[in-house]
Amino acid sequence: MRSLTLEGASFWYPATESPALREVSLEVAQGEVVALVGALGAGASTLLLVAADLAPRVTGGRLTGSVARRDRSGIVLPTPWTQASGMAFTVWDEVAFGPANLGWPTHEIARQVDRALEQLELVPLALRDPASLSGGELQRVIIASILAMDPGLVLFDEPAAELDAEAARALWRLIRLQAKEGKAVLLATSALDALPDVADRVVWLEDGAVRAVGTPELLADVAACDAGLGTSVASVWRASGLPGPYPLTVAHALQRWR
């Protein structure tokens, strides 16, 4: 079942001539992880804001084309410190902030918060003051906060930016788990090497328009490698002058090599 459908969506930020999104058509189904890749400024963040119904409603600007949403959405922004409520004593309270704002009964809030804390491995930090957390810890708390609101469509903008390797790996596993639980996930990331294991589909954005859509195999295409959007393994294979098709991951490369 489709959770999010964009058809020919174009978006202009207030007082700008050139559109940030051009005629973007995209579908995200429940249980699917779709990754947005592209250079900085290609429009991934804007697309996520449109999907979250924050653009143009809160950002201002103009949207043409159609956007249809089936589920409530939750978005994790690339600047987690701006999403913190700023008034929670503890991490538990911070994660409960969202559900409380939605007016849910206390037992339901407790259930969602405890589950989210467990999923993000934050239980040891539950009583810490959010202001004393490191960047990576705060990013995980914000992710937990958004998941605790039980959105059907989960949007992530560079969620692993501040995370170390272990936390990043745990995050990718969590994202796959969200999809398995039936959520629709749309994710903008520059961590291309992680995508073969995380994403079902990859959408390549360039200058606000969709340049290509496909499975993660897309990241091993000649075009992607030349644009700096190939996985590390594919890019290095291309640079070596060996013939294509290029392997996507180390495992693929090992198979080819034998």
Next chain:
Amino acid sequence: MIPHPPLRLDGVSFAYGTVPALAGLSFSIAPGERAALLGRNGAGKSTVVRLVAGLERPDDGTVWVGDWDTRDCAPERLARRVGSVFQHADQQLFASTVREDVRFGPRALGVREEEVKRRTDDALDDLGLTPHAAHHPYDLPPALRKLAALAGALALEPALLVLDEPTIGLDRALCARVSSALLERSAAGVALLVITHDLTFAAETLQRGLVLDRGSLACDGPLAGLLGDATRLEPLGLVPPAVAALSAALDLPGRPVRAADVARELARVARGRPAP
């Protein structure tokens, strides 16, 4: 060993109140050396940066910047020898143009005007910021603001650069700019200490790996050997970057970790093999 290396930590211990952060840390960095400071979040890396910049004094041991003991120096004095860039450095920008902001550092050091201009121009040029030099910092996207903050440290032309996560939020093209700017400075004798969890960037740009684990030095050696070795990295919370993992998996001669070197070895080995 050089009498006064750009940076030397001697048995440094530090705690935030009752929470220990570093225990008996010792290492030194030579001129032109490029060291990566790695480790899990919370291992103590940012604490090292604060100690080197003079914002904190060690509880035990000494931090030597050249022949200066950081205990005797205020951060503004240490700025003559150390250029530090912290996380969220883009929040420190205030001048009306990028150029003005980058000039701030060398001017504060009391350098002659022509020298200020030269240092500013070089720093902007090295990071490809010259086209944006006349813009207001907040008119630039966050990634370029980060570069502007880095340019400010480069303009100080210190003997030692200490950077805390310089590549977060940058795409490959901008990472490459940072990489080449740092390599150039290193070739001119500047010592580098870079905290990063981007091991791909570390593989491309840095040579030595200092891995912190719960406040002590768990590893100190060439990155080339370290990055391909999953069994050493795993317990420290690190994962080999894809290119290094490829190099190890295919058992390429010399186990290179830089993309260009791996590509070259791949080509060589492939040529030498019998056709399938």
Next chain:
Amino acid sequence: MTGGRLHPFTLLAIAGALPALAWILPAPRGGAATAAVALVLTLTPGASPGLTGTGVSPGWRPGLVVLRTAVLTAAPFWLFLLLLHDVPTTIAIGLRITTMVASFVWLVAALQPARLVEAMVAAGWSASVAYLLAATLSAVPVLKARARRIVDAQRCRGLSPRGGIAARLRALRALALPLVLSALHEVDERALALETRGLVPGIRRTPLAPPPDPAVEQAARWALLLACLFALFRRFL
């Protein structure tokens, strides 16, 4: 622990009554009394800055930080008054201003924004309005933390707080401007971000831990209001 135990509305009532009384009661004794009360409040443990998670134990000394903030903020006003007025007028107005400043500084330190939101929502206010008020108060520690980061960063670029007037003004510019610019720049992002946390008008927020409001405190608040009205009445009779 005044901040921890008193109901947020009581804190607001005190922070409002003290300056009101300072201006209503005859100078200089009225102002002196209220200023003294306000300054003593800044020393109470409830006013100590948030210390959880840092391993530092709360106590009497942290209260000095708040007192010092209040005194330093009020000091420039005394300077200006001295330039403009004679000594008795300076003292009269200065004490009133000190009361206002100290009350506000104490309020910001003692009032925990989360408790205020909970109290307002429990009393029937909409979550968005409650949050707006609380966010204004909670902006202070966030800005303080950022200000410290900016001071550190600029010092590491060679900024020296010493030197002549020109140097100090330059220093101030390098510290104040980034704070203001980055805060303003983030206002848009913050508004966006808060939307993502479910702050939508029309939904009744579930109180997580509404602060208790004992009858004693409610009575005390009414008493404060009556005291102000009484003093006002007497002043104009």
